[in-house]
Amino acid sequence: MMLPEVLVTGKSAPQSIPARELPLKSHEVAINTGPYSSSGLATAGFRSAKYLPEEWLTNNYNKFYQAFADRDNAERIRHESKQLSAETEARTQRTQADATKKLGERLQDIHFWKSELHREIEDLTAETNLLVAQKMRLERALDATEVPYSITTDNLQCRERRIGSDLVKDAVEEELLKEAELIRSVQELLKRTLEQTICQIRSNRECKQNLEMDWSDKFEAYNTDVKCGKYNNQSTDVQYHLSSAKFEDNSSTPESWAQFSHDNTISAQLNLKTIPLHLNPGLSSVMIISTKLSVKEQHLLSCAH
Numbered sequence: 001m002m003l004p005e006v007l008v009t010g011k012s013a014p015q016s017i018p019a020r021e022l023p024l025k026s027h028e029v030a031i032n033t034g035p036y037s038s039s040g041l042a043t044a045g046f047r048s049a050k051y052l053p054e055e056w057l058t059n060n061y062n063k064f065y066q067a068f069a070d071r072d073n074a075e076r077i078r079h080e081s082k083q084l085s086a087e088t089e090a091r092t093q094r095t096q097a098d099a100t101k102k103l104g105e106r107l108q109d110i111h112f113w114k115s116e117l118h119r120e121i122e123d124l125t126a127e128t129n130l131l132v133a134q135k136m137r138l139e140r141a142l143d144a145t146e147v148p149y150s151i152t153t154d155n156l157q158c159r160e161r162r163i164g165s166d167l168v169k170d171a172v173e174e175e176l177l178k179e180a181e182l183i184r185s186v187q188e189l190l191k192r193t194l195e196q197t198i199c200q201i202r203s204n205r206e207c208k209q210n211l212e213m214d215w216s217d218k219f220e221a222y223n224t225d226v227k228c229g230k231y232n233n234q235s236t237d238v239q240y241h242l243s244s245a246k247f248e249d250n251s252s253t254p255e256s257w258a259q260f261s262h263d264n265t266i267s268a269q270l271n272l273k274t275i276p277l278h279l280n281p282g283l284s285s286v287m288i289i290s291t292k293l294s295v296k297e298q299h300l301l302s303c304a305h
Contacts, residue, residue: 103229109254110222113261117215120268121208127272128204135197142190149183152176200274207268214264 051059156176160167231238252260 100229103225107222107225107229109258110218110225113258114215114218114222116265117211117218117261120265121211121215123272124204124208124211124268128201128208131197131201131204135194135201138190138194138197142187142194145183145187145190149180149187152180152183156180200271204271207264207271210264211268214261218261 156173159173159176162168
């Protein structure tokens with residue numbers, strides 16, 4: 001073995017790069033280091049960034065408390081939902097009971113006005129039939145005055161054809177003139193009364209038509225409400241119509257609805273009150289005068305023969 005002194009025999013040759021201190025090397029601090037670190041060749045190929053036991057416990061506690069809070073929130077929502085469902089059901093029951101009560105009251109109102117309209121229709125029908133019968137009597141009475149008037153005017157014309165001293169104005173001629181004037185007055189009264197009777201019959205029929213239309217509407221409304229009153233929560237033939245719960249533009253209020261039927265009944269009652277005040281006394285007097293006139297003319301006719 002050679003000694004170092006033997007190998008270095010001369011002075012060292014000078015270097016091309018001057019000698020100086022090496023730069024400091026920066027080292028990065030390793031993450032997850034310490035007494036419990038798993039760095040090294042034994043953990044090569046495994047995850048080096050692991051949780052500490054304190055972090056693991058904290059994470060589990062956070063999840064536990066979050067699940068506990070979510071459960072409390074779910075129970076609160078479920079309780080509020082059950083309470084809201086119960087309140088909605090109770091409100092629905094109260095509303096349904098109130099609607100059923102109001103529907104019953106509505107049925108009573110419709111039945112009342114339907115009965116009133118039916119009674120007025122029957123009264124108008126009976127009175128109109130009497131007026132039609134009296135109209136026929138007036139027409140027959142007017143026709144019956146034609147024969148006495150013809151006889152009276154014929155007698156007057158015959159007396160006008162007398163010659164000389166026989167052409168006199170005596171009591172007979174005065175009675176014939178009075179008779180002709182009376183017949184003309186009776187005919188005018190009969191025609192005027194007949195015209196009033198025809199107008200009254202026309203007015204009664206128009207009023208009856210309005211009453212019948214109103215009664216028909218009440219009849220259909222009553223049947224519809226009766227059908228609605230029979231529905232319940234177990235009904236199987238319930239039909240759901242769109243926009244059936246909104247008010248139509250042409251819908252009437254309960255006040256205007258009742259006022260309409262009230263006006264129709266008042267109009268019918270006024271027509272019934274007008275008839276005896278204007279027509280029946282005139283008809284009676286006309287019939288009496290016509291009867292007396294007919295009897296008198298028959299007596300004069302028999303005396304003339």
